[in-house]
Amino acid sequence: MRYITPLREGGSMPALAEADDEFMYVLKFRGAGQGVKALIAELIGGEIARLLGLKVPELVFANLDEGFGRTEGDEEIQDLLKASTGLNLALHFLSGSITFDPTVTTIPSQLASLIVWLDCLLVNVDRTARNTNMLLWHKELWLIDHGACLYFHHSWQNQQEMATRPFALIKDHVLLPQAGDLEAINTSSKVLLTEERIRNIVNLVPDEWLTTAESPFATVEEHREAYTQFLLTRLNHSEVFVKAAQHAREALI
Structure with missing residues (x-):
């Protein structure tokens, strides 16, 4: 208004x-x-984070x-x-919140691992020390701005190949040094992210965001299925990105 x-x-x-x-x-x-694609990434990424128990506005x-x-x-x-x-x-809007500063606030290993795991799943390039996209509000950590996730959808090229690859940019993640529980988080998170729940989240995306002129898909249903299949394939190959994140962490510490 x-x-x-x-x-x-x-x-x-x-x-x-x-x-x-x-x-x-x-x-x-x-x-x-970035048009509606940033909104789609924001919606899917934010709701997956919420499903995993993370705090998202x-x-x-x-x-x-x-x-x-x-x-x-x-x-x-x-x-x-x-x-x-x-x-x-x-x-x-989280009135009174402050930007998370890793030099001031220490995040428990389990929470840091969950956020790192999430960003590997979503290929989120935007959670670095330069731009953490995390806020502290009422002494709790909140995640914001997932618009840079799922960046393959800007071209829709090789998305299924990307779904099975490690996420190289995780080496720049602001919480990677604290993420010592990635294997345990991988097990518990995959239990929560069932196919039904993934489909329910993707189905939240409005049809009109999936019918843009640049869409390479013939129907809205095909467009939705492409997001769903990327996420399901990524989950089925999560050990690949978990091991890569662990190796990147070992190089840091």
């Missing part, structure tokens, strides 16, 4: 906004550079009408808002 302020820390320039439920949200725009669908933010004077923002009319995604 109300555009409050842009959040210029991110390249996609999300915004703080007030919705019709009178709560404030960090609004991610479909008209930003509530994710909601946000409808923007043509008049939203029309008083904003910045032409770049106006163009972004005009390109984002329709269905977008938003995260509940």
Whole structure:
């Protein structure tokens, strides 16, 4: 209902906004550079994290009408808002939260291992010391911004091959030095991530986000199945990325 302020820390320039439920949200725009694919990654990644027991701000669908933010004077923002009319995604705003600093706060090994495992599964390139995408709120760790996950979907080339490969960029993960329980986490997480639950999460993606002009799939069902099969294949080969993460950790410590 109300555009409050842009959040210029991110390249996609999300915004703080007030919705019709009178709560404030960090609004991610479909008209930003990565388009709806970043929203799809945010939704799938965030809900998988939540299923694993990690804390993620509530994710909601946000409808923007043509008049939203029309008083904003910045032409770049106006163009972004005009390109984002329709269905977008938003995260509940954690008022008073602070950015996680690994030099100040130590994370228990089990929690660090779970987050590292999640980011290996999702091929998340964006949880580094430079940009942790984690917040401390009421003395608890919260994960935000999964829009860089599943980056293969920007081209849809060799995704099944990628699903069986280690995740080389895990060496840069901010929590890798603390992740000493990866094997145990691998076992417990795979029990939670059943095929039914994976499909239920992928089915949350709105049809209109899967029918863009650049989609290489003939139908929405094929598009959904491609995400589902990537995740299921990745889970079935999780030992590959777990071993790679363990080797990368050993090189660090």
